[in-house]
Amino acid sequence: MIGVAMTDDNLHVLLRARPAPAVTAGLFEPVAAPIPTVGEGQFLIRVVWLSLEPAMRGWIAEAANYSKPVPLGTPMTGFTVGEVVESRHPDYPVGTVVQGRQGWRRYAVSDGTDIDRIVDPAVAPISTAVSVLGMNGATAYVGLVDVCQPRAGETVVVTTAAGAVGSMVGQIAKRLGCRVVGVAGGPDKVRACRDEFGYDAAIDYKATQDLGAALDGACPDGVDCFFDNVGAEQFDRVLERINVGARIAICGTIGMPSFPLPTGPRPNRQLLIKRARMQGFIILDHYDRYAAIIDRLTQWHRAEPFRWREDVTDGLENAGAALERLLAGRNAGKALVRVGPDP
Amino acid sequence: MIGVAMTDDNLHVLLRARPAPAVTAGLFEPVAAPIPTVGEGQFLIRVVWLSLEPAMRGWIAEAANYSKPVPLGTPMTGFTVGEVVESRHPDYPVGTVVQGRQGWRRYAVSDGTDIDRIVDPAVAPISTAVSVLGMNGATAYVGLVDVCQPRAGETVVVTTAAGAVGSMVGQIAKRLGCRVVGVAGGPDKVRACRDEFGYDAAIDYKATQDLGAALDGACPDGVDCFFDNVGAEQFDRVLERINVGARIAICGTIGMPSFPLPTGPRPNRQLLIKRARMQGFIILDHYDRYAAIIDRLTQWHRAEPFRWREDVTDGLENAGAALERLLAGRNAGKALVRVGPDP
Numbered sequence: 001m002i003g004v005a006m007t008d009d010n011l012h013v014l015l016r017a018r019p020a021p022a023v024t025a026g027l028f029e030p031v032a033a034p035i036p037t038v039g040e041g042q043f044l045i046r047v048v049w050l051s052l053e054p055a056m057r058g059w060i061a062e063a064a065n066y067s068k069p070v071p072l073g074t075p076m077t078g079f080t081v082g083e084v085v086e087s088r089h090p091d092y093p094v095g096t097v098v099q100g101r102q103g104w105r106r107y108a109v110s111d112g113t114d115i116d117r118i119v120d121p122a123v124a125p126i127s128t129a130v131s132v133l134g135m136n137g138a139t140a141y142v143g144l145v146d147v148c149q150p151r152a153g154e155t156v157v158v159t160t161a162a163g164a165v166g167s168m169v170g171q172i173a174k175r176l177g178c179r180v181v182g183v184a185g186g187p188d189k190v191r192a193c194r195d196e197f198g199y200d201a202a203i204d205y206k207a208t209q210d211l212g213a214a215l216d217g218a219c220p221d222g223v224d225c226f227f228d229n230v231g232a233e234q235f236d237r238v239l240e241r242i243n244v245g246a247r248i249a250i251c252g253t254i255g256m257p258s259f260p261l262p263t264g265p266r267p268n269r270q271l272l273i274k275r276a277r278m279q280g281f282i283i284l285d286h287y288d289r290y291a292a293i294i295d296r297l298t299q300w301h302r303a304e305p306f307r308w309r310e311d312v313t314d315g316l317e318n319a320g321a322a323l324e325r326l327l328a329g330r331n332a333g334k335a336l337v338r339v340g341p342d343p
Numbered sequence: 344m345i346g347v348a349m350t351d352d353n354l355h356v357l358l359r360a361r362p363a364p365a366v367t368a369g370l371f372e373p374v375a376a377p378i379p380t381v382g383e384g385q386f387l388i389r390v391v392w393l394s395l396e397p398a399m400r401g402w403i404a405e406a407a408n409y410s411k412p413v414p415l416g417t418p419m420t421g422f423t424v425g426e427v428v429e430s431r432h433p434d435y436p437v438g439t440v441v442q443g444r445q446g447w448r449r450y451a452v453s454d455g456t457d458i459d460r461i462v463d464p465a466v467a468p469i470s471t472a473v474s475v476l477g478m479n480g481a482t483a484y485v486g487l488v489d490v491c492q493p494r495a496g497e498t499v500v501v502t503t504a505a506g507a508v509g510s511m512v513g514q515i516a517k518r519l520g521c522r523v524v525g526v527a528g529g530p531d532k533v534r535a536c537r538d539e540f541g542y543d544a545a546i547d548y549k550a551t552q553d554l555g556a557a558l559d560g561a562c563p564d565g566v567d568c569f570f571d572n573v574g575a576e577q578f579d580r581v582l583e584r585i586n587v588g589a590r591i592a593i594c595g596t597i598g599m600p601s602f603p604l605p606t607g608p609r610p611n612r613q614l615l616i617k618r619a620r621m622q623g624f625i626i627l628d629h630y631d632r633y634a635a636i637i638d639r640l641t642q643w644h645r646a647e648p649f650r651w652r653e654d655v656t657d658g659l660e661n662a663g664a665a666l667e668r669l670l671a672g673r674n675a676g677k678a679l680v681r682v683g684p685d686p
Contacts, residue, residue, distance in 0.1 A: 070574055121535075145681035148360075188354075217398055227682075228611070231609060231611040231612070235609075235611065250611050250614050250615045251615070252615070253609075253611050253612045255616060256609060256611065256612060261608045261609065261612070262608075262609050263606045263607055263608055263609065264606055264607075264609045265604045265605075265606055266574060266578075266596075266599060266604065266605050266606065266607045266609065267576070267621075268571070268574040268578065268593050268596050268599065268623075269596045269604070270623075271513060271593050271621060271622065271623035272593045272594070272595070272596060272623035272625070273623070273627060274623065275622075275623050275625055276611075276622070276623055277620060277621070277622040277623075278614060278618070278621045278622070279614065279618075279619070279620040279621070279622075280611075280613075280615035280617065280618050280619055280620075281618055282615070282618055296495075317388070
């Protein structure tokens with residue numbers, strides 16, 4: 001544990017500009033700030049891990065997305081794992097590890113309302129509280145289990161299959177008895193899909209001349225469930241191959257530019273002919289079930305550990321550059337910033 | 344009742360060619376055929392009404408749609424209302440009115456397996472057994488009640504709002520306490536929406552310079568449920584206005600050419616941001632519930648009669664021309680062919 005007294009440098013990283021349209025490190029500015037004092041009913045968190053999300057592109061965009069954009073001149077928002085280093089709150093004694101929404105800052109005061117859960121370091125490395133056993137795992141769970149409702153023996157296709165969410169979709173789908181096919185970019189990610197995450201087949205969309213033919217080969221019985229993070233051409237090729245009664249979860253649109261809205265083949269007739277369902281979801285709507293979902297994931301993990309990859313950037317001051325890398329698809333695994341050492 | 348002995352001319356209308364790509368009367372050929380003999384367990388139906396459906400474009404197209412295409416050289420398939428004129432089946436005595444799938448022919452023998460239901464002529468004119476209290480009403484019910492799941496006070500938008508299905512969606516949605524907005528083409532259809540079918544607002548998409556602005560005016564609280572029969576630009580403009588948690592039923596794509604597949608704005612991000620659901624459905628999948636749905640519609644009708652419009656073409660030999668008219672949008676109300684006089 002690093003005591004509060006060891007530093008008075010409470011680095012913040014502020015959002016200074018909107019994407020134009022690319023998200024670059026230059027949109028963010030690290031600034032020094034004082035460590036806040038802890039009032040009655042509050043506690044001080046030393047942030048250890050900062051989670052980076054593809055959705056952050058939407059969080060900081062001018063156009064209203066599913067939440068208000070992060071205001072300019074304020075610390076970037078984000079999910080964190082941290083350690084309580086000072087406390088005047090009975091539920092969060094010093095030494096407690098918490099997963100919360102402290103944002104891009106080294107220290108944060110909390111009254112508990114921006115805490116998602118207390119983390120048991122004995123279950124898994126605490127960084128997993130913002131990945132496999134955190135928001136990414138819960139996102140995979142809601143999109144796959146609730147939206148797609150897969151049945152054993154069905155074929156599930158996942159895009160960004162080696163990513164933080166996709167790799168959990170694949171692993172959960174395998175636990176549910178499905179045939180699981182991943183689409184990812186590059187030989188390293190495809191290898192991870194096959195060798196680490198247990199996909200039955202994985203397709204490198206960057207190396208494949210004909211994604212449709214590759215999907216035909218990997219999905220001889222068609223596609224029953226489709227968990228999509230991409231949109232664009234990958235979406236089109238999978239949609240062409242859905243079975244009657246297919247369910248499509250729209251989790252992300254990383255392959256679609258923010259502006260202008262791209263065009264593509266209209267899906268209406270295929271959805272009609274196949275009596276298929278296409279549904280967007282956002283994990284934050286399911287916050288009331290978050291604890292139960294994490295419990296379920298933890299049970300699965302204890303029975304047969306999940307696999308994950310982390311792409312760690314050291315230093316909060318480098319968070320903007322790390323986000324730029326993530327949104328350019330150059331990360332390999334869950335994008336994390338190590339703000340300080342594990343407790 | 345016209346006795347069998349009064350005619351031996353059992354006209355059939357055969358499908359002779361595939362759409363290229365338009366559906367024209369010339370694809371069909373009326374031919375004379377003998378009246379079939381009635382075996383044990385069978386009965387002879389004199390067809391009175393023939394129902395025409397926009398979906399028939401898909402039924403006869405080369406490309407496999409949701410069912411096998413109607414084979415060339417065979418009578419066109421279709422829903423009918425007829426009268427039993429000869430019977431060797433205890434459940435269907437002479438004089439029974441039946442709604443079935445006898446296709447484009449004047450007389451047909453049945454063993455009951457191609458009968459959907461026995462029609463009570465006291466409830467409503469028997470032609471309604473293929474419209475308001477038939478497949479069109481059931482289609483409206485499944486798409487609105489099951490797929491869209493509207494709640495009282497929500498806003499429902501319906502395209503082809505004055506059509507056989509659309510007008511029933513509007514009337515059912517009013518009975519469920521919704522604000523109901525119709526989109527239709529031409530002043531006569533818009534007037535019917537407002538004055539006959541009870542829509543709260545109706546928009547003439549052909550006369551409106553800015554459909555989006557017209558929808559904004561008609562839907563001040565946004566769109567919660569969207570029952571779409573059109574696709575194309577009408578779909579796009581409504582999609583832009585959906586609320587969080589919206590439900591979209593895809594019932595038809597009459598505004599989209601059959602081939603090639605048209606492009607349009609990708610809906611993925613809007614479905615994601617609005618956590619919305621878009622689902623295709625086909626009434627034939629819900630055949631097991633057909634009787635129960637017709638019972639529900641009949642209860643509603645007895646409490647407060649549904650309104651409908653019929654666009655009647657006389658003579659089975661004119662069915663092809665009537666279908667051409669329907670698919671060109673020149674009908675006004677449910678497209679029916681009167682094959683013979685009511686019993």
